[in-house]
Amino acid sequence: MAVHTRLALEPFDPARELAAFLDGRDQDGAVVSFTGVMRGQGRDGQTLERLHLDWYPGMTEASIAKIAEDTAARFSVSDVRVVHRCGDIQPGEPIVFAAAAAPHRRAAFEACDYLMDKLKTEAAFWKREDSASGSQWIDPSGKDRADAARWSKL
Amino acid sequence: MAVHTRLALEPFDPARELAAFLDGRDQDGAVVSFTGVMRGQGRDGQTLERLHLDWYPGMTEASIAKIAEDTAARFSVSDVRVVHRCGDIQPGEPIVFAAAAAPHRRAAFEACDYLMDKLKTEAAFWKREDSASGSQWIDPSGKDRADAARWSKL
């Protein structure tokens, strides 16, 4: 089993990540990936100029690695890959690529879903939305928290 | 909303499909993709030489398009993309790429999951596994049927 995680300080290409994740794979029939793209609109509908993801060098990488390893241990998956941007992110740029490979597709879907729920609530980032009307630090949404809470019932 | 489906007679590149699906996207934050790869082992553990997906030109394309359109109508998704191989497929080659884009990740996950459950049970293909010990036509597995049946309860 391989767990690969990376914090990206510069824009990255999700398609390249998928290509790398698929490379040489012939025993795990199912690969599910999530790509999160920076939206041009904030939660209140305002036009966003930029998303800033502040990070704590070392601790942020460790938090992502831990979430990926927990996911791999919890589901019947062969491999997990996470690439997460930090710093200033422009609309349209990828924020996160998360993927899970498994012999069966249900495990791959559940692992990727879980991975994202955890990354959205527990990864060591501080998120700020910058728009023409100012900057605003963002807490995890109630929706994100509710999504993450689904797994504690299993 | 755009629904793009394609029946591929030759090997295709899932990473390129993801790149095309992501291109120009800046209002839909969430993209979930599934890639199904031809496994080197059959259901009984035997080494597979080849998977053959027989298809009915015209009807097979229509069945895939219908599944993709039903998915787009059922979930709050912006775009759906499906590329499905047919013919002779070698171990390690992609069989299917299915992706959904949505403003919110839950809809994208559910749409992609539903899309795959339907493709695995309802797409107009006839599947044959070829191994050294012979060829065998395959029906949808009980697991695939059970997965597809989950959605009728919603």
Add this chain to the structure above:
Amino acid sequence: MSKVLFFGRTADRLGRSREVEIPPAGLSIADLRQRLCNADETARDALDRPDVRACVDQVIVGDDARIAPDQEIAFFSVFSGG
């Protein structure tokens, strides 16, 4: 002559297609199936089965559906899915 198409395990036994004569007045799927089955044992083995469906102009139909000479007809076992 009209062409009847076969797919999947049905094609394994009967080949990709056979030519049949559909009378101008048409024929029911049940009649056509019977005719094909009467031609030889292989055809009977392959087609006289409840899981082998008929399709006219790419739409799955029941045994009482009528077919005209210029329609596209196919027989196949249930889809395996992708």
Add this chain to the structure above:
Amino acid sequence: MSKVLFFGRTADRLGRSREVEIPPAGLSIADLRQRLCNADETARDALDRPDVRACVDQVIVGDDARIAPDQEIAFFSVFSGG
């Protein structure tokens, strides 16, 4: 001098870091927080809040945790997630 790091909205107010003197005998997080708050109003506004957590050597700790001069200390509000 030891460096105390700040992140997120805490860093917005206090900058990325401040230098503090940790005595060789060590200090509790509560003491350090108090000391920083006493320095100026901005620091009090930023740090004297229940949602601002302390972290020693990249592990989140409670207010009674002890810190030594060579440890890495940080204060920040709760993670937003990615």
